[in-house]
Amino acid sequence: MKKLNKVAWFEQGFNILKTFGAADLTIENLTNKLNKTKGSFYHHFKNRDDYFEKLLGFWEKKQTFDIEEIRKQEKSFEGINSTLLKLSKKNMDPDIEVAIRAWALRDPLARSFQERIDNQRLGFLRAMFSLMTDDPEQVEMISLIRYCFYIGSHQLIPSIDEKIYKEKIAALMEMFETYVELNKSKKLQTGT
Secondary structure (H helix, E strand, C coil): CCCCCHHHHHHHHHHHHHHHCHHHCCHHHHHHHHCCCHHHHHHHCCCHHHHHHHHHHHHHHHHCCCCHHHHCCCCCHHHHHHHHHHHHHHHCCHHHHHHHHHHHCCCHHHHHHHHHHHHHHHHHHHHHHCCCCCCHHHHHHHHHHHHHHHHHHHHCCCCCCHHHHHHHHHHHHHHHHHHHHHHHHHHHHHCC
16 A cells, blocks of 8 residues: 655645535545545644644645745736736635635634735735835735735636636736826826
8 A cells, every 4th residue: 555645635635625625624534535544644643633734834835925936027017917827826726725715714723824824925916016016005905906806706606717817817907007007197297
C-alpha cells in the first residue's frame, strides 16, 4: 500500500469540504476516502484539530500572493487585471473558497484563517492599485470593489461562466481607470 504524504490528506480534505461541507470533514471520512487506517492519519496529525489547523495553514500558503508580482507589474489597469486573473486561476479554487467561507461562519479557527487571508489579499490589491493612483481613498475603494466582485461571483448559484466573469471584470477595471482619470482631471482643474 502506497504511503500518503500530508498533501494527499489535505487534498482529500478539500474534496470533502467542497462536496459535503465542514461537518463531514471527519477522521473516519478522510480515512475511508483515502482507503487508509486511522493509524495512518495519526502518523501525520495529533488529532482532528491539528489536522484542521494544518489544512487551513496549507490553504493559506496557497492563497498568499508573491509580493514580487507587484514589483514586476505593468502600470496599467489592464496589466493589473491580467496579473490578478492569472494569479487567481493559478492559486484559487472557487469551490474551496465558498466551502471555507461557509466553515468560517461557524468555526473560530477557520474564521481566523479566512480573516488573515482576506487581509493579505486586500493588502496585495491595495499595493497593486496604488501603482495607478496615489489617492488612498481611491485605492481602498477600488480594492474593496474588485475583491467583493471576486468573492460575490463565487457565491452566486449558478456561478458566473468564466468567459462572462472575465468580460465583467475587464469592464469593471475600465470603469476604475475612467474614475481615476476623471479625478486626476478634476484635481488639475481645481488645483487640489
